[in-house]
Amino acid sequence: MAVSRARRNRVAELGAHVILLTFTVIALFPVILIVINSFKSKRAIFRDPVALPNAETFDLVGYTTVFTQGNFPLYFWNSLSVTVASLFFVLLFGAMAAFALSEYKFPFNRLTGLYLALGIMIPIRLGTIGILKLMVATGLVNTPWALILVYTAQGLPLSIFILSEFMAVVSKDLKAAGRIDGLSEYAIFFQLVLPLVRPALATVGVFTMIPIWNDLWFPLILAPSEATKTLTLGAQVFVGQFTNNWNAILAAMTLAIIPVIFLYVLFSRQLIRGLTAGAVK
Amino acid sequence: MMPETSNVRKRPFRWHILVFLGPAAFVYTVIMILPLAETLRLSFFQVDSVTRVVTFVGLENYNQLFFNVYWVGPFTKALWNNFLFFVIHMLVQNPIGVLIAALLSMFHLPGKKLYRTAIFMPTLLSFVIVGFVWKLMLSPLWGVSKGMLSSVGLGSWFMPFLGREESALITLALISVWQFVGIPMMLIYAALLSIPEEVIEAAECDGVTGLAQFFKIKLILILPTIGIISILTFVGNFNAFDLVYTTQGPLAGPNFSTDLLGTLLYRTFYGQQTQPGDPNMGATIATMMFFIILVGVAIYLFFIQRRLTRYEM
Amino acid sequence: MANLKISALHKSFGPVKVLEGVDLDIASGEFLVLLGPSGCGKSTLLRIIAGLEDESAGDILLDGVSIANLPPAKRGIAMVFQTYALYPHLTVRGNMALVLKQAGYSKAEIAKRVAESARALELEDLLHRKPSELSGGQRQRVAIGRAIVRDPKVFLFDEPLSNLDAALRGQVRLEIARLHLRLTATMVYVTHDQVEAMTLADRIVVLNGGEIQQIGTPRQLYEKPQNQFVAGFIGSPAMNFLPLENIEGKTGVWPGGARQKLPESAPETHGPTILGVRPGGCDLRPANAGKLEKTALAGEVMLEEYLGDASFVHVRLDEGANVIVRQQTSNRQVPGTKVHVVLDPAALHLFDATSGQRLGA
Incomplete structure (x- = not known):
């Protein structure tokens, strides 16, 4: 975007910088505060909260508490496996359904699409009571599968909706060429279409992943056992138990923040591109 | 003789459509739609707490929710709180989102990406983290916020914001705004970018510049996006639970002043302290939430969205 | 094969x-x-x-x-x-x-x-x-x-x-x-x-x-x-179409009553007819060029498209129709000039005005 000289206005630009900087500080300050204080001794935390840790105040006691008292590596592993498995099913099933809806004409095609899109607006949480009953009946309570199934169902509507839009613009000719060359419908989907919508899959993946990783409600209700606790639930419980151990709390929170920041840095391009593309429509 | 035409086409059944649709439709139906239907069904039944006998009671649970003093107080309070929660988001979160997006799009600022990335970051944090970060920040024990207020000469304004009935809900709503302002910012930023440069240049040539340009041209063109953001905010807010639960606990203290429909549902379903859980009343509350969201979405789709002209760009 | x-x-x-x-x-x-x-x-x-x-x-x-x-x-x-x-x-x-x-x-x-x-x-x-x-x-x-x-x-x-x-x-x-x-x-x-x-x-x-x-x-x-569709679709610029009142004795009758000579293959008589002619089948005469055949159509040059080896002259007829005429480039036409369009009978195509089907061979 070329900005003409006439449109530039130094004073206004400076004002914009000041306002944006203020919001940036407000957005980042709390997080930074937690992280820096997690490396300080208890006295230093209270004496001067905004100071960076130095040789005198540096203290890892919080982290030692977390690693000796909590089960964080396990929680982390639980979160990771549940998130990855859910993501896999959301993307696979979602892409398959999106392909069926966008590629084939069949009776009730539109109706099926509408039915699957209902879940975009209705929060799955309102069905919690039924879900819990179902999981109890099938013996899946306190297993990762309860969470994986719920997150798959939760992620499908939006992923089908977004992926159908992308599938619809995959070259018709390419699919036709595949059919003429004797590829099966499955081969056309997996070999031709899926690789072409990879950017869309990444975008949907990031959107699906964040609420799963951060969810508290379903781990609390469906899988609260020690063996299946997710990082979010584990951090919540841990912080509840160590109400007055500030070092431990700050260390636990830092540990919970870091994977998210890491993922964000990794995927922020996809995420922003996804948001931007979605809004253009 | 060859038959000239074969009018009746015998196409083999296209199994692959079923194979492609099946898994998604199955998981979605079993895990999402049936439980939602089950919620609706449960709200028409009651279970005797002693004999465990299940009886169909029709709309009795709704009758209880609306007219029994035991239920109507908490329910209307949670509903009202939820409404306030939503209004604060609409008045604070979305205008700030518009402001930031406008600033980002209006100037050719160095460091634009950095601002955008940083302001969006809190959206990615879990409620547990957000809740506790702010609980610690606002805690009188730590004194971070008191110190900061003092440094700008407002030390006397400090109070335990989350601990007082009159300020707790507003504080929570603002924390939620802090967390989610990145979403409207991003969507509006994208919408602003999608306005063709020619339109802006034409406006420049016509002498419509600066703020007038923003309000008379850009804002009108992005109204549909603002509409979508509003309905997203609505659905999100009336489904909120986590932030209250992590900062204030299931009792939504102090003295239920931060109770939302989500926390009320949780308490009703699971019980609280002395009182046992009641899945049927829980289902009734969940069904009400379902209808509130449905009505909100319907109002948006049928009354608001139609008036928001979508301009071809 | x-x-x-x-x-x-x-x-x-x-x-x-x-x-x-x-x-x-x-x-x-x-x-x-x-x-x-x-x-x-x-x-x-x-x-x-x-x-x-x-x-x-x-x-x-x-x-x-x-x-x-x-x-x-x-x-x-x-x-x-x-x-x-x-x-x-x-x-x-x-x-x-x-x-x-x-x-x-x-x-x-x-x-x-x-x-x-x-x-x-x-x-x-x-x-x-x-x-x-x-x-x-x-x-x-x-x-x-x-x-x-x-x-x-x-x-x-x-x-x-x-x-x-x-x-x-x-x-x-x-x-x-x-x-x-x-x-x-x-x-x-x-x-x-x-x-x-x-x-x-x-x-x-x-x-x-x-x-x-x-x-x-x-x-x-x-x-x-x-038919008229094919006639109009094939060829560039497209064929000109002009309406005839009818055909009498292998001769076309213009709405004003003037006569138009038709090709040998034309039917003896026919009702309302569309006459088609490609730009190459038309020619221009100055409006003041003395005695003209009765069939000439009077009009005014609107613009000339110069293509190097030929030029296409757009003429607006006094009756309101537009005709494109192919001309040698040496024959320059200034917009506004009054001209007559003359048609080569051998280059004419005839179509029934309602069905659009070709008339004659």
């Missing part, structure tokens, strides 16, 4: 009828072009032949055997697409080999056939490249190579030149013409571009609104269009 017969083909998408009873007999080795404006059903017809769409009714016979119930890969056809439709994840070699692999050919046979096709299309140096590393013209050559490698009975082309720029279009067009000469295969070619159709086709099928308007050689279509 195979002949393709299409009989009573109908296609509708819901209530929308796209093809209404198409009958075609395509001889073995013929180059047949389906020509028509967008939405005329030509691409749908091609896709039905390929098996990519299902026909609503009718049959398709290849060498007398119905292929209507076969999946695309089993029909013995190959198709070249407008957008090339190369597999983006495969190299040129992989693109050409895929169909043979699917059909179960041996490795040696595949290698041999790919090598042959690559040589024929001068693709040998590109075999290891991915489609993204090729230019538009190269991509379309690979797409053609992918089609010939399977040695199909029928080649189908779906607007293969539309995505190429003007210079390349001519080049690939020649390539396709040479290919047809060399392979003497049956080819069905869809286009909306009449230049492509005229230069490539043995016969052209003009389609409009899902119905065949005329089938014939390029010369037949140009010289004896069967």
Whole structure:
């Protein structure tokens, strides 16, 4: 975007910088505060909260508490496996359904699409009571599968909706060429279409992943056992138990923040591109 | 003789459509739609707490929710709180989102990406983290916020914001705004970018510049996006639970002043302290939430969205 | 080498009828072009032949055997697409080999056939490249190579030149013409571009609104269009159409009563008639050029389009119609000049005013 000289206005630009900087500080300050204080001794935390840790105040006691008292590596592993498995099913099933809806004409095609899109607006949480009953009946309570199934169902509507839009613009000719060359419908989907919508899959993946990783409600209700606790639930419980151990709390929170920041840095391009593309429509 | 035409086409059944649709439709139906239907069904039944006998009671649970003093107080309070929660988001979160997006799009600022990335970051944090970060920040024990207020000469304004009935809900709503302002910012930023440069240049040539340009041209063109953001905010807010639960606990203290429909549902379903859980009343509350969201979405789709002209760009 | 017969083909998408009873007999080795404006059903017809769409009714016979119930890969056809439709994840070699692999050919046979096709299309140096590393013209050559490698009975082309720029279009067009000469295969070619159709086709099928308007050689279509649609569609700039009151004694009567000499083939008498004449069949006379034939049409020059070897003069007749006249460039026309348009009787086409059908031979 070329900005003409006439449109530039130094004073206004400076004002914009000041306002944006203020919001940036407000957005980042709390997080930074937690992280820096997690490396300080208890006295230093209270004496001067905004100071960076130095040789005198540096203290890892919080982290030692977390690693000796909590089960964080396990929680982390639980979160990771549940998130990855859910993501896999959301993307696979979602892409398959999106392909069926966008590629084939069949009776009730539109109706099926509408039915699957209902879940975009209705929060799955309102069905919690039924879900819990179902999981109890099938013996899946306190297993990762309860969470994986719920997150798959939760992620499908939006992923089908977004992926159908992308599938619809995959070259018709390419699919036709595949059919003429004797590829099966499955081969056309997996070999031709899926690789072409990879950017869309990444975008949907990031959107699906964040609420799963951060969810508290379903781990609390469906899988609260020690063996299946997710990082979010584990951090919540841990912080509840160590109400007055500030070092431990700050260390636990830092540990919970870091994977998210890491993922964000990794995927922020996809995420922003996804948001931007979605809004253009 | 060859038959000239074969009018009746015998196409083999296209199994692959079923194979492609099946898994998604199955998981979605079993895990999402049936439980939602089950919620609706449960709200028409009651279970005797002693004999465990299940009886169909029709709309009795709704009758209880609306007219029994035991239920109507908490329910209307949670509903009202939820409404306030939503209004604060609409008045604070979305205008700030518009402001930031406008600033980002209006100037050719160095460091634009950095601002955008940083302001969006809190959206990615879990409620547990957000809740506790702010609980610690606002805690009188730590004194971070008191110190900061003092440094700008407002030390006397400090109070335990989350601990007082009159300020707790507003504080929570603002924390939620802090967390989610990145979403409207991003969507509006994208919408602003999608306005063709020619339109802006034409406006420049016509002498419509600066703020007038923003309000008379850009804002009108992005109204549909603002509409979508509003309905997203609505659905999100009336489904909120986590932030209250992590900062204030299931009792939504102090003295239920931060109770939302989500926390009320949780308490009703699971019980609280002395009182046992009641899945049927829980289902009734969940069904009400379902209808509130449905009505909100319907109002948006049928009354608001139609008036928001979508301009071809 | 195979002949393709299409009989009573109908296609509708819901209530929308796209093809209404198409009958075609395509001889073995013929180059047949389906020509028509967008939405005329030509691409749908091609896709039905390929098996990519299902026909609503009718049959398709290849060498007398119905292929209507076969999946695309089993029909013995190959198709070249407008957008090339190369597999983006495969190299040129992989693109050409895929169909043979699917059909179960041996490795040696595949290698041999790919090598042959690559040589024929001068693709040998590109075999290891991915489609993204090729230019538009190269991509379309690979797409053609992918089609010939399977040695199909029928080649189908779906607007293969539309995505190429003007210079390349001519080049690939020649390539396709040479290919047809060399392979003497049956080819069905869809286009909306009449230049492509005229230069490539043995016969052209003009389609409009899902119905065949005329089938014939390029010369037949140009010289004896069967109806007003074909007359207006073939030729550039388009044929001029002017209404006649009627025909009496092989002579046309203009609305004002003036007479127009008609070709020998004109009917004795006819009711309301449309007279068609190509820009080359008209000439201009100065308005003050003394005595003019009664048939001359009076008008005013609106503008002149100079094309180098000729120019097209747009004339607005006093009755309101517009006529385009082809002129030698030496004969400059200044806008605003009063002129008379004279028509060469031998170059006139006559159509019934209501049905649009050609009158006379």
